[in-house]
Amino acid sequence: MSKITAAITAVGGYVPEYRLTNKELEQMVDTSDEWIKTRTGIEERRILKEPGKASSDMAVPAIQEILKKKNLDPKEIDCIICATVTPDMVFPATANLISAKIGATNAWGFDMSAACSGFLYSLSTGASLIESGRYKKVIVVGVDKMSAIIDYTDRNTCIIFGDGAGAVLLEPSTEGLGVMDSILKSDGAGAEYLHMKAGGSLKPASIETVTAREHYAYQEGKTVFKFAVSGMADVSAAIMERNNLGADDIAWLVPHQANLRIIDATANRMGLPTEKVMINIQRYGNTTAGTIPLCLWDWEKQLKKGDNLVLAAFGGGFTWGAIWIKWAYDGQ
Numbered sequence: 001m002s003k004i005t006a007a008i009t010a011v012g013g014y015v016p017e018y019r020l021t022n023k024e025l026e027q028m029v030d031t032s033d034e035w036i037k038t039r040t041g042i043e044e045r046r047i048l049k050e051p052g053k054a055s056s057d058m059a060v061p062a063i064q065e066i067l068k069k070k071n072l073d074p075k076e077i078d079c080i081i082c083a084t085v086t087p088d089m090v091f092p093a094t095a096n097l098i099s100a101k102i103g104a105t106n107a108w109g110f111d112m113s114a115a116c117s118g119f120l121y122s123l124s125t126g127a128s129l130i131e132s133g134r135y136k137k138v139i140v141v142g143v144d145k146m147s148a149i150i151d152y153t154d155r156n157t158c159i160i161f162g163d164g165a166g167a168v169l170l171e172p173s174t175e176g177l178g179v180m181d182s183i184l185k186s187d188g189a190g191a192e193y194l195h196m197k198a199g200g201s202l203k204p205a206s207i208e209t210v211t212a213r214e215h216y217a218y219q220e221g222k223t224v225f226k227f228a229v230s231g232m233a234d235v236s237a238a239i240m241e242r243n244n245l246g247a248d249d250i251a252w253l254v255p256h257q258a259n260l261r262i263i264d265a266t267a268n269r270m271g272l273p274t275e276k277v278m279i280n281i282q283r284y285g286n287t288t289a290g291t292i293p294l295c296l297w298d299w300e301k302q303l304k305k306g307d308n309l310v311l312a313a314f315g316g317g318f319t320w321g322a323i324w325i326k327w328a329y330d331g332q
């Protein structure tokens with residue numbers, strides 16, 4: 001019997017309508033369009049403004065796009081893995097809420113908390129479920145409503161982040177397509193540089209934590225930047241080396257969109273020209289777990305069966321990693 005691999009067989013995405021531009025941010029904090037563009041590459045990000053809407057409300061349309069494209073009954077879905085650091089609630093898992101909203105009544109599921117590497121961790125986990133032979137249809141969705149945890153008086157963080165969701169369907173392949181290899185890493189020593197201080201069991205919400213603005217993402221940008229540049233480039237180079245992949249073998253680098261300068265450093269290290277790098281940071285900013293599937297969504301039509309893709313990310317934890325994929329279908 002030929003080996004089962006986990007192929008991505010459809011992609012869906014969703015970004016909210018509201019565009020928060022650099023110009024608007026100039027009115028909110030001491031920054032400039034010029035500074036943001038040159039230091040990060042970002043021009044605008046999408047924000048989920050409607051009251052009462054949460055991460056699941058972005059994940060649902062992304063997954064529904066897949067159901068429509070594949071003419072799939074939601075009851076056929078075996079499992080939903082939701083990568084997010086902005087779950088609708090602390091519990092139950094957003095994956096469970098999504099299942100109920102789309103009618104995936106036969107699915108089990110769980111949330112994956114790995115910040116900007118959440119989609120890679122989830123994709124690798126979902127691939128293992130498929131490879132085991134026990135599951136035939138696994139949805140992996142990366143979604144974050146970063147605007148829910150961003151302090152719009154802090155120019156160090158508010159200029160980078162945005163809201164959005166991207167999803168993929170994983171199905172078994174016997175043609176040797178799909179997830180080929182992954183290298184995933186973590187180092188909790190990095191927590192001090194990127195975290196949310198309150199709201200967990202260490203520091204439950206109180207009047208004091210709210211007054212001290214501790215329910216927002218805290219980031220020491222310069223330090224995270226330094227680790228991200230080396231972490232993302234090293235792991236991308238490592239996955240190429242381990243699989244004897246040269247720059248010419250790779251059709252696309254699909255990088256986490258945190259900062260254009262981090263993306264450029266990774267592409268340079270891999271020897272890839274800009275034309276082979278998916279970059280949409282100028283339009284969406286950093287949507288945390290959403291960035292990589294949103295790139296796949298934007299580029300789906302250009303992808304060809306057999307294309308080698310390297311997905312790479314670095315983020316809070318620290319967490320980082322790279323996944324090599326052989327794309328399973330021609331975009332139309």
Ligand code: UT7
Nearest residue numbers: 030031032035039116155159221222224225228258259315
């Ligand atoms: O996705 C999860 C992981 N996160 C990341 O990968 C993000 C990594 N970090 C970064 O992308 C960058 O560090 C930032 C974009 C957050 C900041 O860029 P930077 O080039 O590292 O700036 P910096 O913090 O070193 O600050 C340089 C200067 C400082 O001024 P002085 O001290 O040189 O006078 C800052 O005060 O720029 C100033 N500055 C700003 N100026 C205008 C910092 N933020 C801003 C701002 N607008 N928003």
